[in-house]
Amino acid sequence: MTMGQNDDNLIDQPEVLQPRMVTIEISGKQYTVPEGITVIKAMWYAGQEVVRGVGCLGGFCGACATYYRTKDDPKVKTCLACQTAVQDGMSFTMMPPFPARKAIYDIRTLQDPKQDLFNLYPEAPLCRNCNACTEACPQKIDVREGVWKAVFGDFQSVATMFMDCVMCGMCAPVCIADIAPNLVALYVSRAQGAHFTEKPMGLEARIKEIEEGRFNDEWNKIFSMNKEELAELCAKVK
Amino acid sequence: MNIHALQQIVHQTRDARRKQTFPRLSVADRDQLIHKYHPDYRASAYRPLRFGPNEGERTVVELATLLEGDSPLDEHVVLTPHYYADVLVIGGGGAGCAAALHAHEAGAKVILATKLRLGDSNSVMAQGGMQVSVAPEDSPITHFLDTLKGGHMENDPHLLKVMVEEGPSIAKWLIDLGVLFDRDADGNLHVKKGGGSSKPRLLTCSDYTGLEIMRVLKDEVINRRIQLIEFCAAIELLSDDDGACTGAILKDLDNHQYVVIAAKTVIVATGGIGRLHIQGFPTSNHYGATGDGLCLCYRIGAKLSHIDTFQYHPSGAVYPEQLVGALVTEGIRSEGGHLVNARGERFVNELDTRDVVSSSIIRECEEGRGIRTMSGRVGVWLDTPLLDIEHGPGTLEKHFPAMVRQFERFGIDIRKEPVLIYPTLHYQNGGVKIDINAETGVRNLFVAGEASGGLHGRNRLMGNSLLDLMVFGKRAGLTAAARAASMKQGKLTLNHLERFRAEAKKHGNVSGVISPMILPAYTRKG
Numbered sequence: 001m002t003m004g005q006n007d008d009n010l011i012d013q014p015e016v017l018q019p020r021m022v023t024i025e026i027s028g029k030q031y032t033v034p035e036g037i038t039v040i041k042a043m044w045y046a047g048q049e050v051v052r053g054v055g056c057l058g059g060f061c062g063a064c065a066t067y068y069r070t071k072d073d074p075k076v077k078t079c080l081a082c083q084t085a086v087q088d089g090m091s092f093t094m095m096p097p098f099p100a101r102k103a104i105y106d107i108r109t110l111q112d113p114k115q116d117l118f119n120l121y122p123e124a125p126l127c128r129n130c131n132a133c134t135e136a137c138p139q140k141i142d143v144r145e146g147v148w149k150a151v152f153g154d155f156q157s158v159a160t161m162f163m164d165c166v167m168c169g170m171c172a173p174v175c176i177a178d179i180a181p182n183l184v185a186l187y188v189s190r191a192q193g194a195h196f197t198e199k200p201m202g203l204e205a206r207i208k209e210i211e212e213g214r215f216n217d218e219w220n221k222i223f224s225m226n227k228e229e230l231a232e233l234c235a236k237v238k
Numbered sequence: 239m240n241i242h243a244l245q246q247i248v249h250q251t252r253d254a255r256r257k258q259t260f261p262r263l264s265v266a267d268r269d270q271l272i273h274k275y276h277p278d279y280r281a282s283a284y285r286p287l288r289f290g291p292n293e294g295e296r297t298v299v300e301l302a303t304l305l306e307g308d309s310p311l312d313e314h315v316v317l318t319p320h321y322y323a324d325v326l327v328i329g330g331g332g333a334g335c336a337a338a339l340h341a342h343e344a345g346a347k348v349i350l351a352t353k354l355r356l357g358d359s360n361s362v363m364a365q366g367g368m369q370v371s372v373a374p375e376d377s378p379i380t381h382f383l384d385t386l387k388g389g390h391m392e393n394d395p396h397l398l399k400v401m402v403e404e405g406p407s408i409a410k411w412l413i414d415l416g417v418l419f420d421r422d423a424d425g426n427l428h429v430k431k432g433g434g435s436s437k438p439r440l441l442t443c444s445d446y447t448g449l450e451i452m453r454v455l456k457d458e459v460i461n462r463r464i465q466l467i468e469f470c471a472a473i474e475l476l477s478d479d480d481g482a483c484t485g486a487i488l489k490d491l492d493n494h495q496y497v498v499i500a501a502k503t504v505i506v507a508t509g510g511i512g513r514l515h516i517q518g519f520p521t522s523n524h525y526g527a528t529g530d531g532l533c534l535c536y537r538i539g540a541k542l543s544h545i546d547t548f549q550y551h552p553s554g555a556v557y558p559e560q561l562v563g564a565l566v567t568e569g570i571r572s573e574g575g576h577l578v579n580a581r582g583e584r585f586v587n588e589l590d591t592r593d594v595v596s597s598s599i600i601r602e603c604e605e606g607r608g609i610r611t612m613s614g615r616v617g618v619w620l621d622t623p624l625l626d627i628e629h630g631p632g633t634l635e636k637h638f639p640a641m642v643r644q645f646e647r648f649g650i651d652i653r654k655e656p657v658l659i660y661p662t663l664h665y666q667n668g669g670v671k672i673d674i675n676a677e678t679g680v681r682n683l684f685v686a687g688e689a690s691g692g693l694h695g696r697n698r699l700m701g702n703s704l705l706d707l708m709v710f711g712k713r714a715g716l717t718a719a720a721r722a723a724s725m726k727q728g729k730l731t732l733n734h735l736e737r738f739r740a741e742a743k744k745h746g747n748v749s750g751v752i753s754p755m756i757l758p759a760y761t762r763k764g
Binding site: 007008009011012016036037041044045046047048049050051052055056057060063083085102106108140165166189190191192193194197200201202203204207215218219227231234235237238 | 239241244265355358359360362370372373374378380383403407410413414416418425446449450454458463469491522525559560564565608639647658757
């Protein structure tokens with residue numbers, strides 16, 4: 001990017017010119033890396049090949065669920081490695097795949113989805129309110145509240161609360177009742193969409209129009225046009 | 239200068255800018271701007287392919303090198319199958335899941351292989367929405383014309399007609415599976431307006447549209463007990479004596495062993511090329527977007543289409559450094575966010591097509607009206623606080639929770655501060671040439687989603703990718719399943735590789751690299 005201009009529009013970032021190096025621990029081993037890079041970039045900087053544990057690199061896929069602790073703090077926290085900056089004294093390790101049980105169902109043929117929840121996930125009502133799931137959620141979802149709302153049949157609220165869920169699964173290993181809240185919420189959200197949401201009439205009408213050939217004349221006209229005529233038609237669309 | 243001091247001009251000029259309107263550029267002005275500033279027209283970044291199905295055609299050097307690359311296999315590799323399938327789907331993103339589900343529904347034995355986890359893809363990150371003409375004042379015809387115009391009239395019209403006509407039934411399929419699209423008060427699907435579209439047509443799930451769709455499709459793939467092979471990257475396709483595709487060889491990334499799959503039909507749904515960082519651009523793409531499918535299909539003899547054109551999404555984050563390349567959704571501009579240069583001026587209609595908006599941002603920066611960071615990056619402001627001012631407090635929080643959260647993690651409140659953006663490598667407009675059933679020039683080889691080419695012409699419209707991959711994933715799955723039902727498994731050979739190597743040798747084994755790349759080399763050496 002070539003630019004002929006003075007420094008008036010230059011953002012101050014002294015850390016870029018002289019990056020401060022910090023000492024961190026990756027899975028118990030010490031490395032020195034530039035302060036402020038993301039956890040995942042710190043792993044690459046430390047020379048590690050990462051296959052498992054990287055996905056979208058944009059905070060959406062939940063592949064890089066990570067446990068970390070900051071200097072002198074006993075509290076182990078959770079984060080997405082692609083969305084978290086390293087700091088001096090930080091210690092982290094990636095979460096291995098956790099073998100939570102996912103129920104198998106055909107969402108379209110459920111007869112009584114709110115009751116079926118208890119057959120598919122009989123552990124769901126056994127929540128003991130410890131709140132560990134909520135504390136483990138890197139997306140700050142009130143997971144515990146969501147589990148209770150699911151159990152009480154408030155599927156609408158669960159669907160809204162868990163729209164942020166990236167399915168990292170960090171709520172599951174901490175559950176003392178062996179609930180996998182993300183999977184419960186996924187079932188509940190799908191049931192809400194498939195069974196408790198109004199069918200959009202406009203969509204049905206459009207599908208019918210297409211099936212009945214309502215646009216066929218226009219298609220025939222378009223496909224008989226030459227390139228210039230078509231370009232002219234496109235230019236007219238406002 | 240302090241970033242907050244630099245941002246003041248955005249706050250100071252906001253009221254004046256709100257009174258301005260910017261018309262979209264005329265075709266002539268648009269072409270002039272793009273030819274001067276769009277990276278697709280930087281001739282030095284391109285070279286012709288020296289051999290193979292697209293011999294003589296130009297593409298970016300990074301891709302040419304891989305397409306002409308050699309296979310990692312030696313000729314003594316044992317081709318005894320570990321698994322058999324009617325339909326082998328390679329890739330676990332939106333197109334792969336849609337293909338696998340429809341092939342399974344049609345009764346085929348399906349294997350879905352993916353080099354990372356099921357669902358790891360660009361699809362999961364799609365924020366802007368999915369274009370479907372459901373509004374009464376809209377129609378598939380208008381959708382067709384908007385897309386054709388956006389694609390510079392180079393779209394394959396037959397593919398395009400199929401996509402816009404099947405959009406509504408795809409939306410119904412997703413709703414029946416439980417996808418929670420945003421609704422209007424009357425229960426109808428809420429539609430938003432996207433760049434380059436004349437009518438509001440985007441179906442959304444706040445700014446988590448791709449995530450919501452992928453959560454549902456992944457769950458459905460597991461519920462149907464479709465056989466999954468994760469962390470296995472396809473490194474070569476297999477062909478019979480007639481040149482038809484008969485399976486693939488995967489490399490298990492955990493134990494580095496080869497896995498041979500005999501398949502009557504193969505659907506390549508491996509996505510795009512962002513992680514090749516062509517022309518040095520940062521990218522919005524996921525970790526595995528290394529163009530593997532293009533290399534595999536090219537070696538087996540499938541022709542590619544429009545491989546000289548890429549989409550640089552106008553708004554990739556430039557600051558903070560941790561978010562460089564990450565996408566700032568076009569939805570912000572759809573809802574009225576202004577692009578503002580260092581002088582506090584708007585310089586483009588923010589809802590023009592992506593190639594126009596990107597070119598204009600590059601122009602502002604090259605002509606010295608950008609804001610620079612000490613990492614050597616440059617960008618312009620995207621006035622995010624304007625949305626809360628225009629539509630009321632809470633708008634950003636409600637419509638863009640993912641984005642608010644993403645910047646909040648690094649101490650930036652987009653409700654109060656504008657963000658700095660510059661174009662980021664986002665999408666491969668072209669890919670493997672397909673027909674309306676997603677079949678390539680190689681029999682029994684199908685390609686769906688971003689890996690395919692022709693549909694989008696020279697520039698894809700926002701929201702057409704999610705629809706593309708659902709429609710052609712479905713068509714690939716159904717056609718492959720029907721084909722497999724009426725045929726026997728073909729012989730497994732590497733004849734095509736022998737031919738490819740012979741041709742490479744004639745040209746002096748030009749590239750000298752092994753492809754596909756599988757994963758980008760980000761690990762620091764030494």
